[in-house]
Amino acid sequence: MSAPSSTSPLSSGQLVRLVAGREISSRIRDKTFIASSVLMIVLILGVLVFQVVVNSGEDTSRIGVVGDPGQVGTALEAQGEALDVDVEVVRFDTEDAARTAVEDEEVDGALVGSSGDPELVVADPDTTLEAVVSGAVGSVALGDALAQAGVDPSDLPQLTVTALDGDSAADTQRTVVAVVGVVVLYSLLILFAQFVAQGVVEEKSSRVVELLLATMKPWQLLAGKILGLGVLGLGQIAVIAAIGIGGALAFDVVDLPGELIGTVLWLLFWFVLGYALFASLFAVAASLVSRQEDLGSVLTPASLVLVAGFIVAVQAASDPDGTLAIVTSYVPGLSPMVMPVRQAAGDVALWEVGVAVALMLVAIALVVRLGGRVYSGALLRTGGKTKLREALKAGEA
Amino acid sequence: MLEFDGLHKSYGDNRVLEGVGFTVAPGSMFGFCGSNGAGKTTTMRIAMGLARADAGEVRWRGRPLDEEARRRIGYMPEERGLYPKMRVGEQLTYFARLHGMDAAAAARAAEEWSGRLGLAERRGDPVEKLSLGNQQRVQLAAALVSRPEVLILDEPFSGLDPVGVDALAEALLEQCRAGVPVVFSSHQLDLVERLCDSVGILARGRMVATGTVEELRRRESGRVLRVVVPDAAPGWAAAVPGVRVVSERAGDTLLELAGGTDDQQVLAAALRTGRVTHFAWREATLVELFREVVADPVQQAAVREEVAA
Structure with a gap:
C-alpha cells in the first residue's frame, strides 16, 4: 500500500545528538575554528617560551x-x-x-x-x-x-621566619596562571558564543530552519547546537590547558604543579558555566535577526557583559580582595571570569564559590526558559528584525 | 487517506484560512491551486507543524499528525532551505537521519537519491557552489531521501527549466505509483492538469472547488458552447431561453447555458439563421476554471453586467 518505511522513531536525546554531531563535524573543518585553535596554542606556547627565557636570564x-x-x-x-x-x-x-x-x-x-x-x-x-x-x-x-x-x-640562636602574607611567590604564580587562563577563557567564550550565534542566523537566513523544525522542536535544535559547539569549545580549552600544564612542568616554569592544576581545573569548570550562559544569550539574540549583517547590533549587550567581566577580572588579579572584585565575583555573567582569579589569588571560602555557582545556575535556567520561548517564536519569522516582545508572544502560542 | 479538515487560521485581524478541507488518497496526486496569498503555504505549514491552526486538523491514516507522523512526511518548503556550506551528500544523509534512518541506511539513501536526480558528481560539493536548478534538485532529494509515506511540496516546480520540470514530474509520478499521496502547490496549471488526479482551488481562505480535473470541467459554470454561424444577424442567440451570450464576434459565438437548457434547441435556433460551420462544447481549461472560481465575487458580477449590457 505505501512505500516501505525504513525509519524508526527518534528520541529527543537522539535528535539533540544528531544536531550536535553536525555542528561538530562542520565546525571542525571551518577555517575560523582552525585558525583560532592554532592561534591559541601558539599563544600558550609563546607564554611558556617567554617564561623559560626570562628564567634562564638568571644564569x-x-x-x-x-x-x-x-x-x-x-x-x-x-x-x-x-x-x-x-x-x-x-x-x-x-x-x-x-x-x-x-x-x-x-x-x-x-x-x-x-x-x-x-x-x-x-x-x-x-x-x-x-x-x-x-x-x-x-x-x-x-x-x-x-x-x-x-x-x-x-x-647559636636560629632565626625562625613566619610569613604573615602566606606564600606570596606561589600566589603570584597562581595569579599569573589565572590571568592567562582568563584571557583564554574569555577568548573562547566570545569565539564559541559567536559560533552559536552565527549558526542560528545561518539556519534562519538560509531558511533551512523550516526543514529542521518539520522534524524537531526548537529546543532540541538549540540544545544540540549549544551542546555540540560546547563540547568542541571544552575540548579546545582542555587541549590548551594540557599543553600549558605539560609545558610548564616540562620547562620547570612553576614551582607548585598541584596549585597550577587546581587553578586550571577551576577555569575549565567556570568555562562550562560561562559558556552555557553566553551561548544561550547569544543564540536567543541571534534568533531575532535574519541576516549575518544584523548580528552585531543584537549581540552588543551580551558582548558588553563579557568584556566588562574580562576587564574586572584582569583588575582583580592585582587587587583580589577589593570590593569590586568581591562583588562582581558573585554577579552572574561576570563571575566566570572574576571568580577564578579571586580563587587563584586569595583565600576564597568554598561557600563563596558555591553562592556564585548557584547564582550562575539560576541565571542560566532563566535564560534557557525565557530565551527558549523567544527562540521558538522568532525562528520562523524571517525578514527584518523581530521585536523581543513579539517573539515572546509568538513563542508562548 | 491524508485529510485536511476544517482548517482555520488568523494572523491578527487577517483571516487567512476559513475552513480549508480536502482529502488525498494514497497513490494519488493532488494539485493545490490558488492565487498568491490565498493561503496555500499556510495550509501546508500547518500540516508540517510550522504554524498552528486555530481550528481544524490534518490527519494521516485517521490519526491527527503528530511529530512522529511528520517525520514520515517529505516536505519541500516554499522558501528553499539548505545549509549553504554543507556538502550535498552529507546534507542528504543528515536529513535522512533526522527523519529516523540509521547512519548506514541514510548514507545509502543519500547516495541513491543524489544519483537518481543527476547529482552524483556533485555529492562532494557544498550546496552554495551549485546552480539554482541543481540546488532545487538537492531540495527535492532532501524531501525524498527518507522514503516518506506522504509528500507535501510547496511550489516544487517554480524556477525549474523544462527538463527539470520533466525530471521532477517523473519522480513525483513514481512516488505516486508506489502508493504515496502527493500534495503540491503550483501556479503552472497546465502542469497540474497533466499530473494531478484531483485538484483543489483555494481562494480567500476557502476551497472554492475540489474534485478530479474531469469533475471540475463538467461543472456547468466552466463549460461554454461555441457556435459559429457566419450568416447570422448579431444578437441571434439572445432570444433563446436559458442562454447567456459570453461573447459574439462576426458570428463566432460563445454561449453559456443555464441548467436544464437543451443544447439541441440552441442548434435549432442556429440553423434557423443559416449555415452552422461549428457547434461544439468547449472543455474549459483549468486556467479558465481557475479564473472563474478565483475571481472576486464583486468583480465577477461587474463583469457579467458588462457582458450583458
Missing part, C-alpha cells in the same frame, strides 16, 4: 676553586641559595689554571690564595658574585673560629 654563576672545594664549596652553594643565585663550583688543580679559566671566561670568577688571605679573581667586577664569595669565605672562617673556640654552631 648560573660558575666559580672556580683551587684544590678540593670541601667546606668552601658547600658554603658557596649555600650562600648562592640565600642570595637567589645558582652557583656551580668548578675545581682547578693550580692557581694558574684558575686564572686562565677566568681570562677565557670559562668561569665567572675564581677563588685563589690561602684561606687566611683569599683572593677573588674576576674578569669584570660583579657585586653579586663578590657577595656570594665573601659570604661563603666569611661563614667558613666563622665556622673554623667557632670550632676552635669549642662552640657548636647549632647552639
